[in-house]
Amino acid sequence: MTDRLPGFSTLAVHAGAQPDPTTGARVTPIYQTTSFVFNDADHAASLFGLQAFGNIYTRIGNPTTAVLEERMAALEGGTAALAVASGHAAQVVVLQQLLMPGDEFIAARKLYGGSINQFTHAFKSFGWNVAWADPDDIASFERAVTPRTKAIFIESIANPAGSITDIEAIAEVARKAGVPLIVDNTLATPYLTKPIDHGADIVVHSLTKFLGGHGNSLGGIIVDGGTFDWSKDNKYPMLSEPRPEYHGIRIQETFGNFAFAIACRVLGLRDLGPALSPFNAFMILTGIETLPLRMQKHCENAKAVAEFLAGHPAVAAVNYAGLASDKYNKLARKYAPKGAGAVFTFSLRGGYDAGVNLVSNLKLFSHLANVGDTRSLVIHPASTTHSQLDDAAKIRSGAAPDVVRLSIGIEDKEDLIADLEQALSA
Amino acid sequence: MNHDNYDDNYIRGILNSVKSIAMVGASPVNVRPSYFAFKYLAQRGYDMIPVNPGHVGKSLLGKPFVASLSEIGRPVDMIDIFRSSAHIMPVVDEALTLSPLPKVIWMQLGARDDAAAAKAEAAGLKVVMNRCPKIEYGRLSSEISWMGVNSRTLSSKRAPIPTQGMRLSLNRMSVGGAATTASDRAAKNKNQLM
Ligand SMILES: Cc1ncc(COP(=O)(O)O)c(C=O)c1O
Secondary structure (H helix, E strand, C coil), X not given: CCCCCCCHHHHHHHCCCCCCCCCCCCCCCCCCCCECCCCCHHHHHHHHCCCCCCCCECCCCCHHXXXXXXXXXXXXXXXXXXXXXXXXXHHHHHHHHHCCCCCEEEEECCCCHHHHHHHHHHHHHHCCEEEEECCCCHHHHHHHCCCCEEEEEEECEECCCCEECCHHHHHHHHHHHCCCEEEECCCCHHXXXXXXXXXXXXXXXXXXXXXXXXXXXXXXXXXXXXXXXXXXXXXXXXHHCCEHHHCCECHHHHHHHHHHHHHHHHHHHHHHCCCCCHHHHHHHHHHHHCHHHHHHHHHHHHHHHHHHHHCCCCEEEEECCCCCCCCCHHHHHHHCCCCCCCEEEEEECCHHHHHHHHHHHCCCCEECCCCCCCCCEEECHHHCCCCCCXXXXXXXXXXXXXXXXXXXXXXXXXXXXXHHHHHHHC | CCCCCCCHHHHHHHHHHCCEEEEECCCCCCCCHHHHHHHHHHHCCCEEEEECHHHECEEEXXXXXXXXXXXXXXXXXXXXXXXXXXXXXXXXXXXXXXXXXXXXXXXXXXXXXXXXXXHHHHCCCEEECCCCHHHHHHHHCCHHHHHCECCCEECCCCCCCCCCCCCHHHHCCCEECCCCHHHHHHHHHHHHHC
């Protein structure tokens, strides 16, 4: 028997945070310090040897950042989390624990353009080879599995088109292949979808988007589902083998169901270095307190805007999974019943030029390369976020040349619709 | 007692009341999990006794190894069993011959023997299975939160100021926090396979 379980909004406000023991400060203080004094030589040695829990140096951990980590672990239903400097940093740190040079991972084709670049180019120079699969064709994931496959990577709600991925079906492929499923849950946030409940083993986020929510701070996080057995074969030596950097400790044996988060911290973040600043952690924590309220408004506005666009004569098509007619609506009702998010695309009958005109005529929507802000945002992916892809790859990832992407904010929806209306008829 | 899901107050009560802990299967090798737990609990002020017949003559952090529970020669409050499930019963049988009886039998993370637990409970002992006292101490004192771990507790109370070896910080009141349902399910499935 345990106490009753708190709800999502309670966790969003409270998880990880308590009054400061020294001062009584109720809001989590910003521990803007690089380092922390040791009690004595043995305490220092215990901390460096991973024998004690505690703070050493802000590249490895920080008390403000730790509150953010515990809160995100709680919201995702994971065992632990590690915050890093950006969503991209989270992806590097995760895969560094799983892949050796020459290994492979399978990734969904429908991803944030920056992730497609990172996987295709940057990771290639590490010897990590990506195999692409189509999230609308589950068998394409099965076909991509080889003996060197170490992980599968998908987005829950995929950037840019807001399409919904069948997490459970792909989790089943991962389970059969004996590899972890990594889900980038940035566009859904745990308020809309909790991937670990659907079979994901690891969740990553760009905290830069809806979680921070106000467009003011970069950040990323890795949440350990605590579900994967890293020691059942020799596939994941970072977790199962004695680690020379810690005198022969085996990470999973020592840390049990939060071993992956610890590996990311003490082998990944410690050595690669992309630490989150405590100030950013504070800003993002403050954002998360209102996540449920903001997501409700984001989704409500997005649906209203999508419905308006779907009925407009200048619009050729709207891709928003929250519309009953959308091809992803069935998956949306399963994985994101509270709302299909607030990032989606549409195409204009006037093609590329009409898209460029629309962007320049909007007066409230900001033309910039971000999503998940309180403000409504607009971008033309083909010439920006997805510009490095060739035309075929652009179309495959949902960023065809005539497509415009919106990220709907929390303004009054009537004002957003009026702005689009004037820009479409200008 | 529901051994699948302990109330935080049950665990807190045990960790707050026991003073001496005999660790069966303690290892002198400083990268083994039992060494970590032994050192951590010793630093929190518990009177730790290493029990391991293979290491008699050596000591662990200044505490001499004893070969078996009956050779401790003084009362102990808790027996922390760092052995796999198959080796639990003989240790519990031996613990139940001690006089006075220990108050608590604790089986480490991954170890569970329901028959041994029932026997100990019938003799009036408290039992914890498949948990690590280091992790539980760290969780309930929120120390483990510094590592970004989901402590599964929430509290609006100010904790006592932590100092080394301090045990009072376990007294902060809390309510249950976020569940780790998927991980618990995975652990259960794994145990059933074994
Ligand atoms: C779905 C998704 N994942 C990852 C990232 C990368 O995050 P960051 O910019 O914080 O590195 C982004 C950024 O746009 C994103 O939209």
